[in-house]
Amino acid sequence: MPLDPEDAARRAYIGVSRATLVKADDKPKMQELTVRARFGEQWTNIEHWQPYGVTSVPLEPKDGQEAEVLIAYLGGSPDHPIALGVADRRHRPKDMKPGDIAFHDHRGQITTFTKDGITHKTPMTITHNTTDKDGNVTSSVVQEPSGKVTIRNKGGATITMDGPNITTKPGGGGKLVMDGDVNVKGDLTGAKTIAGQAMTSGGAAVRTV
Helix, strand or coil: CCCCHHHHHHHHHCCEEEEEEEEEECCCCCCEEEEECHHHCEEEEEEECCCCCCCCCCCCCECCECCEEEEEEHHHCCCCEEEEEEECCCCCCCCCCCCCEEEECCCCCEEEEECCEEEEECCCCEEEEEECCCCCEEEEEEECCCCCEEEEECCCCEEEEECCEEEEECCCCCCCCCCCCEEECCCCCCCCCCCCCCEEECCEECCCC
């Protein structure tokens, strides 16, 4: 097949181009975008390629500002465009240091990897769950914006830190076991029996039975 210089030039010209996002459809196995491309053309069902293990749903336009899309035309053909990436100038964190990494959204939530370690910031509740192979939650740590922290396991045992207070509660039929010496610097109240290791409370001996 003889080389067509005009066709080759056309394919090279349209190989990669910019577009702006109209909307994203996250229901298909490969996310699909609707974009506004060259000359204002609106293209639909553009496959959005995302790396394994990382996925996101880009935001739609608002107040005349839009996310931007990099479009590649496979083989230089306008019949098969794909989205290589979506960038959003409205919300990208800035002024990071070389080597830093960040995962973020538009809600003020951000996880950063820096030379000093990993930091997660959010104005919302954080929930850490572990699950069994069937997806059932076996333990959880819930951190609320108020500062309240609740640790719970599948047996119903809980530890709650709320303000200056720490509350521990065994699950049904469970016990609170402290194996070792216990030094109580404040008052010890509400105990029916105290047994086992030596205990002190506020500098005074507490009777053990």
